[in-house]
Amino acid sequence: MKEQNSIPTSKVARATKFVKTGVKIGGNYLKHNVKKIIDPNISRDELHQDNAADIYSSLSEMKGSALKVTQMLSMDKGMLPRAYREKFAMSQYSAPPLSGPLVMKTFRKHFGKSPQELYDTFDINASNAASIGQVHKATKNGKPLAVKVQYPGVSESIGSDLKMIRPIAIAMFGLNENDVDRYMGEVAEKLIEETDYLLELKRSVEISEACAHIECLFFPKYYADLSCEKILTMDWLEGFHLNEFLKTNPSQEIRNKIGQALWDFYDFQIHTLRKVHADPHPGNFLMRKDGTMGIIDFGCIKVINDEFYDNYFALINFDTLDDNDKTTRIFKTLDFITKSDSEKEAIFFTELFKEMIFLLGKPFAVEEFDFADDEYFESVYLYAEKLQNLDELKSSKVARGSQHGLYINRTYFGLYSILNELKAKVTTTRPEWLRSNALKVY
Template sequence: MAKNSDGGKRKPLKLKTGSFDRNAAMARMGMMAGASFATHTVGNLFRSKADREARNREFYVKQAQFLADELGQLKGSVMKVGQMLSVYGQYFMPPEAIEVLRSLQDDSPPVAWEDLEPVVIERLGRKRLDELEIDPEPLAAASLGQVHRARRKSDGRELCIKVQYPRLADAIDSDIRTLTNIVRLARLVPKGMELHSVMEEVREMIYREVDYDRELRMTREFGQRLAHDDRYVVPEVFPEYSTETVLVTSFEAADHVQSERVKNLAQERRNHLSESALELFFLEFFNWGIVQTDPHFGNYKIRINDDGKDQFVLLDFGATREFAPRFLGSYYDTVAGAFEGDQAKLIDGAIGINLLRRDSPQRVFDDFAKVGLLIIEPFRKQPPAELSTPDGRYKWGESDLFWRVSRAVQDAAISRWFRIPPREIVFLHRRLGGVFVLLSVLGAELNAHDLLAAYLYQENGRIRPDA
């Protein structure tokens, strides 16, 4: 059975997969969210402006917590939409609500094996299933499916079997429509804001993640690309046991990033891992144009080796995205502009990826440039003194950069001249933010100036020594 954050076993969730159960649960959510808003509105009529603002913050937290609790029980696409809203929502939702919705990223209760076993039998057939010995207690549980450890009886090979929750794909469209209305009723988005385009992008992402045939191909693709780089381990896939709703890979032993064993590694070993994590992102973005956009720590585990050459075990390629060359070209200009301190190049790149409007006033360009220059802080040749070791390495573990950037983005998004970013940027920045947090958790001391320069200028060799 999956464990909770305190290390104890958690009671399996009885999955609500029937249309009646799900519709009833979501109708209840809508009524309660609407009633809560009505009560809050009436109460605000008799409060001062300062008191109203404080009560509004409390209200957003309560509404988001209610939504998060209910979605966590329903599982499936509605829970995934909640997770995606925590990514998109930083551009238009109250910060208090975002913090609560982010809790949906982890700590998901498992589903009882008795609800999943019929799915596996139906998809694989009894004969194939009998070749495997499956542990009914899940290794991990998420919004769209969960993973169980298995053993192939013929040779004892240790496997992982990822099972999609029953009838999940059939409910995606109706779940998204219903949840869009609930979010509006809960008043978690500005009045009059058009949610359709955001939800349409979320819908496409969810359909991508429930396509296990595609995930198998992407896992194999990453395995082939990284086959000769011993810093990374990608599980082997087993097509003979895999279907559109069941994915079987090799089991790869590894430690969680936040485990005591990883925390106790020597500084240089953690630095080596941090550089590997950063370079993996650069490889995906600059060289391949294919990025695994889900930064969940469960997807980046660490194998500690006796020879000191520790490795990342890379898991779950369902959120992998391919980026068009035109988008990449403009984004390179944005990064290069920030790296070089060239505001004009940074702004031109941002306009090219539809993040800024060309007719924006100069103050908007200036504010945006400040955000870009802030993000590039760890990649300066000389990091800020208060965050630098004596030999000039950036102290990721002591930096609050991620939160400074988040706050700067939220402040900038208030302006009507800023757009909700295109989906490519939203999910790319989701992964980039995950890399920053990962290096912070590892307590990295790393000067990444030359590493970024090597990838940014690899084709034209125009590295600027003063950048």
């Protein structure tokens, strides 16, 4: 894979990169329209492929929040055409790596030493590269280590990047400007946290120790003396990323075993710790043939406040939706319906979000859910498409839904997507208060 010798870090350089990408995309549309004049039946597949390649090429060179957005988009199967999803998925662990001299510069800046002085061995060629940083393999005292090195200028460019991404988000996410402005603050906060490797070190130790009892999971040990704000050192974990794991043709028993461990991991974090690993893309999980799984990268953690938790998760128990007064109170608290809504609008959005909850909460309506059910996922994607095309949502002058739900929704969508890829059948554990009366055995 071709290495990068530099990353555009100034506002001008990054803005120029965005503009050049826009020009390329404009040229792709012009080429497509000319071809369509010659052949009116030509599809948009080639256009999507060209645009995906140009957008990914540009954003992968920029790194940081620009590339992180493509990572988030790649997790949403219903949001983008296949060409975009497949290309953007590369940002999870296959982005172009930083060159050796820039890695050396980062170590000397923060430790005053080269990596070769800190470790017994250090592979200057990155093992994998993602949106915020890249990982190098090293050894010390005979122990294999993973050393995550942050790209230069990532934290400093977050604010300006998100401003430039804003119009792209409006178009790609199908949101109105109110939605984007409201949620961008939440995204910016999480991205800033992800660039603080000392915070990640603290959270990694806390959550991995708290979850150590969960069957079939394993976590790396972290090394504070070999870590700093931009460099994080941990044990090297062996295992397969999801696509590689599936190529080993695991049995249904092993698929279910890993799927259950993944479900239990998130169930415990959300309902016991009230903080959650909110970056559930396949690059953060290392699966083994024996049904065990390593979990890495605790940079993106969503802390769940009590008011949001009590209201949001009450909706998982479908008994709640039978109580109209309680449902209305919760919908107002979570900003699904607002004070400015007319009676007609309140009724419309109440029914709309009830439909959404019944659909997305379906795994919680049974004791065991088969995530191999592609018909279920197709219905979810069709519903997402329906929401994007609703005039009532497009013309709404207010953002619908609490900003606190952004990363919780993303977490569940990522979890569901991985379980679907695994074709796993899972016992959908949850606290007793979230179990509907229809499921209780007397």
